[in-house]
Amino acid sequence: MTVNHFEIFGLTPSVDVDVPALEAKYRELSLEHHPDRVGADQRLEAVQKTTSLNEAVKVLRDPARRAFYLLQLEGIDLEKQQMPMEFLESILEQREQLEIAKRQKNLPKVRALGAEVGHTSDQALAEGLKALRAGEVPAATSALARVRYYTRFLDEVEAIEESAA
Amino acid sequence: MKGFLQIHDPLKPKGHAVGIDLGTTNSLVAGVVHGKPVCLEADENGARLLPSVVHYGRDGGVVVGSRAVALMPSHPTDTLKSVKRFMGKSLGDAETQKLGAYRFAEGTGIVRFQVSGGQPVTPIEVSGEILRALKRRAESHFAGKVEQAVITVPAYFDDAQRQATKDAGRLAGLEVLRLLNEPTAAALAYGLDKGSQGRFAVYDLGGGTFDISILELTDGVFQVKSVGGDSALGGDDFDRAIVKWVAGDKPLSPSEISNLLQAARAAKEALTTASETTLAGQQLTREKLDELIAPLIEKTGVACRRALKDAGLKAHELDGVVLVGGSTRVPAVRRFVQQLFGKEPLADIDPDQVVALGAAVQADLLTNSERQDEVLLLDVIPLSLGLETMGGVVEKVIPRNSTIPMAAAQVFTTFQDGQNAMDVHVLQGERELVEDCRSLARFRLTGIPAMPAGMGRVEVKFSVDADGILSVAAKEQSTGAEQHITVKPTHGLTDEEIEQMLLDSIDHAEDDMQKRLLREQQVEAQRILIDAKKQLAENGDLLEPTERATMQSSMHALEQLAAATADHHALKEAIHALDEQSKPFVEKIMNRAISRAVVGQKV
Numbered sequence: 001m002t003v004n005h006f007e008i009f010g011l012t013p014s015v016d017v018d019v020p021a022l023e024a025k026y027r028e029l030s031l032e033h034h035p036d037r038v039g040a041d042q043r044l045e046a047v048q049k050t051t052s053l054n055e056a057v058k059v060l061r062d063p064a065r066r067a068f069y070l071l072q073l074e075g076i077d078l079e080k081q082q083m084p085m086e087f088l089e090s091i092l093e094q095r096e097q098l099e100i101a102k103r104q105k106n107l108p109k110v111r112a113l114g115a116e117v118g119h120t121s122d123q124a125l126a127e128g129l130k131a132l133r134a135g136e137v138p139a140a141t142s143a144l145a146r147v148r149y150y151t152r153f154l155d156e157v158e159a160i161e162e163s164a165a
Numbered sequence: 166m167k168g169f170l171q172i173h174d175p176l177k178p179k180g181h182a183v184g185i186d187l188g189t190t191n192s193l194v195a196g197v198v199h200g201k202p203v204c205l206e207a208d209e210n211g212a213r214l215l216p217s218v219v220h221y222g223r224d225g226g227v228v229v230g231s232r233a234v235a236l237m238p239s240h241p242t243d244t245l246k247s248v249k250r251f252m253g254k255s256l257g258d259a260e261t262q263k264l265g266a267y268r269f270a271e272g273t274g275i276v277r278f279q280v281s282g283g284q285p286v287t288p289i290e291v292s293g294e295i296l297r298a299l300k301r302r303a304e305s306h307f308a309g310k311v312e313q314a315v316i317t318v319p320a321y322f323d324d325a326q327r328q329a330t331k332d333a334g335r336l337a338g339l340e341v342l343r344l345l346n347e348p349t350a351a352a353l354a355y356g357l358d359k360g361s362q363g364r365f366a367v368y369d370l371g372g373g374t375f376d377i378s379i380l381e382l383t384d385g386v387f388q389v390k391s392v393g394g395d396s397a398l399g400g401d402d403f404d405r406a407i408v409k410w411v412a413g414d415k416p417l418s419p420s421e422i423s424n425l426l427q428a429a430r431a432a433k434e435a436l437t438t439a440s441e442t443t444l445a446g447q448q449l450t451r452e453k454l455d456e457l458i459a460p461l462i463e464k465t466g467v468a469c470r471r472a473l474k475d476a477g478l479k480a481h482e483l484d485g486v487v488l489v490g491g492s493t494r495v496p497a498v499r500r501f502v503q504q505l506f507g508k509e510p511l512a513d514i515d516p517d518q519v520v521a522l523g524a525a526v527q528a529d530l531l532t533n534s535e536r537q538d539e540v541l542l543l544d545v546i547p548l549s550l551g552l553e554t555m556g557g558v559v560e561k562v563i564p565r566n567s568t569i570p571m572a573a574a575q576v577f578t579t580f581q582d583g584q585n586a587m588d589v590h591v592l593q594g595e596r597e598l599v600e601d602c603r604s605l606a607r608f609r610l611t612g613i614p615a616m617p618a619g620m621g622r623v624e625v626k627f628s629v630d631a632d633g634i635l636s637v638a639a640k641e642q643s644t645g646a647e648q649h650i651t652v653k654p655t656h657g658l659t660d661e662e663i664e665q666m667l668l669d670s671i672d673h674a675e676d677d678m679q680k681r682l683l684r685e686q687q688v689e690a691q692r693i694l695i696d697a698k699k700q701l702a703e704n705g706d707l708l709e710p711t712e713r714a715t716m717q718s719s720m721h722a723l724e725q726l727a728a729a730t731a732d733h734h735a736l737k738e739a740i741h742a743l744d745e746q747s748k749p750f751v752e753k754i755m756n757r758a759i760s761r762a763v764v765g766q767k768v
Contacts, residue, residue, distance in 0.1 A: 027386040031541050035570070035631060036531060047570050047630070054568045159597060162471065 005056035005069060013073055015132045019061050026057045064125055064151065067132060067144055074137055081145040091149050098153070102160050110164075114157035121150035180310030182342060182532040183303050184350070184524025186317050187292060187330065189249040189373030189399060190491070192217050193518060194299040195525035196307065197533075202354065202525040204518045205306045207299060214517060215302075219294045220244040221280035229298040237427075241419040242268040243280045247401055250373045251276045251288040252333075253325030289329050293336030300337055305684075308691035314339045315528040317520050319374040320346035320392035320547050323593050324605050324635055331632070342531050344632040347371075348378035349389055349544055350523030351489040354514055363484030364390075366472075368502050368510065369520075370465065371490035373399040377469045379476035379483075388543045391475035391566045393468040398461065400492035404429040406457045411445050437494050455497040462501050469505055475566050486510040491517050543568050546633050550605075552625060553590035555580065557599045562627045565595065572628040576642075579613065579621035586611045587623050589639050589648075610639040612646035686736040690727040693740055694720060697747065700754060707753040716750065719743045 006013045009025050030053060031037065035046040059065045068078060094117060101109035128143035184202070186193045191214040195204045207215035208230050220233035221243050228236065237244040245267070254276050256269055270277040270285035277285035296316070303311040316339075318330050327344055334341040348367035355365070362382050369376040376394035380387060407429035408422070417425070425445065432444040433454065441450040473480060486502060488510045493499065502510050514522065527542065545568055551561040552575065563573045577587065587610045594602030613621045622642040629635050640647045697720050705713060723739045730736055 024384065027384050027388075030386060030543060034541055034543075036541060051570045051572045051628070054571050055573070058567065159595070162595065 004073060005059050008052060008056045009060070013070055015067065015070065015129055017060055017066060022057065022060055026053065029053055063129065064147055067125070067128055070132060071141060071144060076137070076141055078141070078145050078148055081141060083145060087146060091153070094153065098156060105164065107161070107164055110157055110160050114154060117150050117153050121147055121154065124150065180312050181303065181307045182313040182315070182528040183311055184315045184521055184526070184528045185296065185299055186347070186521035186524060187249065187296065188217055189247050189371055189401065190217055191215060191372070191517065192295050192299060193521035194303050195518070195521040196303060197525050197529040202522040204521055205303055207302050215295065215299060217249065217295055218244060218246040219291045221282055221286065223282040225282045227294055229294055237423055238420060241423045245278055245280070245291050247373055248288040248291040250397065252292065253323065253329040289333045290336060292330070292333035296333055296337035296339060300339060304688055308688055308695060312338065312340055313342050313528065313532060315343045315345050315524045315531065316341055317345050317347045317350050317524050319394065319396060320348055320376045320378055321374065321394040321396045323548055323603055325603070326396070327633055342528060345524055345527050346378065346389070346392065346544055347520045348376045348392065348489060349380065349387070349542060350527065351487055351519045352378070352380045352523070353387065353526050353540070353542065354519045354523035355487055355511065364478065364482060365485050365487055366469070366483050366506060367487045367489060368469070368493065369489035370492040370498060371399050372401050372492070373397070375399060375465050375468065377465070377472045379472050379478060386541050386543060389545045390478070391472045392545060392547045393472035393475070395464060395468060398464055402461050403433055403458045403492065403495070406461065407432060407444070407449070407454070410457055411447055433495065437496060451496070458495070458497060462498055466501070466505055480506045483508070488512040489516050489519050544633070545569060546571070546629055548593050549595055550627055550629070550635060551592050553592060553599050558597060559592050559599055559602050562625070563629060569629050569633055570631055572626060574624050574626040577623050577625065578619045579616065580618055582618050583615045584618070584621060585613045585615060587613065587639070589625055589637065591635070591637055605635065606637065608648055610641065610646065610648045612644065613641045614644055683731060683733040683736070686733045686740065687727055690723055690736060690740055693743060694724060697743065700750070704754045704757065707757065708750060712750070716746060719746055
């Protein structure tokens with residue numbers, strides 16, 4: 001029986017989380033369970049507890065990760081979602097453009113693509129969150145599955161920017 | 166029956182715990198004394214900084230510190246400096262090709278330096294000698310054993326470099342309580358001293374490494390938000406830039422390079438206050454120095470901007486910037502930091518000492534039960550950890566700047582019909598391709614039952630402990646076939662090698678055996694005398710006047726002998742005599758302590 005990320009913080013699963021309150025609770029629980037705070041005999045358990053705590057806060061403090069996790073709790077695996085053909089085509093097209101800009105070392109173009117996709121991603125996330133709040137799981141799944149693709153794209157943009165620096 | 170030697174400091178069976186800044190150029194040891202962290206004298210002349218230089222003599226003797234520095238011009242290849250740069254590195258790494266007077270031993274894997282008078286030595290052994298020297302100084306200071314330490318490492322150290330540092334600690338006979346990131350240590354020193362809350366950047370430019378960290382202190386929790394830096398950038402590079410300028414294309418011998426580097430360093434330091442100086446007959450102005458080092462300083466800016474971004478903060482949201490490392494004394498560096506962050510940096514703690522002081526604070530927090538309710542430190546891993554997937558691409562399993570301890574798992578499926586094994590290749594770094602990342606370990610999970618492609622599911626789980634050191638487990642989900650390893654980096658030492666080195670190190674200690682034994686007995690004598698005085702003061706009423714007088718005269722005799730004799734046997738006997746004499750007294754003290762404890766306790 002594993003405790004879910006929300007339960008660790010005494011929360012019920014929900015789309016919206018008071019992040020400052022979450023962070024405060026995280027500090028409180030860290031002070032209580034961190035291996036540095038316990039005797040040698042409780043160390044192993046403390047490491048496990050602190051690890052779960054660190055994993056949980058990482059998911060819950062970020063709206064996108066939190067939304068993905070809510071779907072996971074619903075038993076939905078975003079990685080297995082069939083995406084509409086036109087969406088896949090458009091993302092492939094954008095990836096190709098990014099690849100070309102990368103090869104040409106055209107950093108302004110890389111950034112412009114990043115800004116464009118970032119904007120679309122924010123919209124898809126907002127749509128997904130709205131659907132989740134309304135309990136419309138299929139709509140949320142479709143929107144958030146797109147966010148995953150956009151996130152990958154944005155990671156790539158970041159990697160290119162970094163290696164250029 | 167027990168004497169003083171057995172009951173010594175019952176709450177701290179391991180002796181004192183210290184903080185050690187194992188630096189590229191200089192190393193320091195600090196301890197908490199009367200609740201305040203202080204840097205201890207690191208050599209016989211009372212200096213706090215111990216140059217991280219080790220000389221290997223033809224007779225097999227080892228000299229550490231300023232005495233080794235003095236031997237550098239005459240023995241450039243037998244005197245090793247800046248070995249921290251080679252920790253966890255192989256001969257093939259680009260780092261080893263830099264300007265410097267090292268003679269490498271042939272071979273693969275870990276770097277070994279060829280020195281006169283014996284086997285080639287690894288950077289781990291050289292660092293071990295530095296740590297041992299610091300441990301001895303601390304033992305003299307406390308007149309007692311020092312067996313536990315917090316050792317600092319640059320935040321940017323990878324797994325191999327961290328393992329190497331831990332191994333060096335073991336070689337020196339230290340239990341490494343924690344490897345603490347240097348910038349975190351600095352912030353700890355500042356944070357606790359000033360009791361402040363807020364967000365800080367720590368800009369740490371040392372001799373050989375650059376680190377930037379963004380930290381947040383709230384409600385007694387010190388949280389590292391992000392770290393970044395360059396493990397091969399520091400003040401030594403400034404010196405090299407100066408040497409390149411002054412020498413031009415002229416070929417130089419190792420001793421010429423060594424001499425010029427020392428002169429360049431002196432010139433750089435002089436230009437902190439002066440506007441010009443001379444070096445090898447040439448005029449060097451501060452403007453020229455600024456120009457020579459500008460590209461190096463600029464490199465630090467890239468890492469700073471990235472760290473801010475990772476922390477999700479803008480420069481103006483920071484409450485302060487802390488300067489660490491001797492190289493932040495260079496005026497051009499201070500100017501750069503001020504411009505970059507838009508605020509005057511803090512530098513009120515000596516930038517050379519601040520890391521060691523912070524390490525001592527952490528050592529105290531970890532060992533002193535009374536301080537457990539004070540600040541808690543939450544650190545991060547500096548580099549992403551991942552696995553090789555199809556096509557030589559790295560899949561990140563734990564991204565950089567994740568708070569530790571941390572665990573994460575990834576499931577991989579078989580890609581061939583009937584595939585019965587899977588190779589697991591563990592990597593560290595931010596780049597996409599395997600060849601651009603650092604290979605930490607490879608192992609093979611066997612015993613996967615025959616299944617169609619895609620049906621076999623292997624879960625690979627990464628766990629990172631509080632030191633930032635990784636272990637990996639792979640498990641086939643249908644059968645439960647399992648492999649588990651603590652990642653021993655390719656460029657580290659095996660346990661057997663460490664054992665052998667521990668044995669070897671007994672032979673070539675800095676001093677000969679007689680001197681060492683004498684010093685040990687002197688420390689022992691001091692220790693028992695301190696205890697005896699303390700017990701007489703606290704529990705002297707338990708003794709008859711005659712008993713007390715005998716005891717005092719034995720103490721007096723021991724004190725005199727310890728100061729005068731060169732015979733460690735005689736000293737040992739005198740210690741033993743006092744210890745024997747103390748036994749009835751100690752028994753009375755124990756009885757008193759026990760009866761007090763029982764009375765105070767509700768059974």
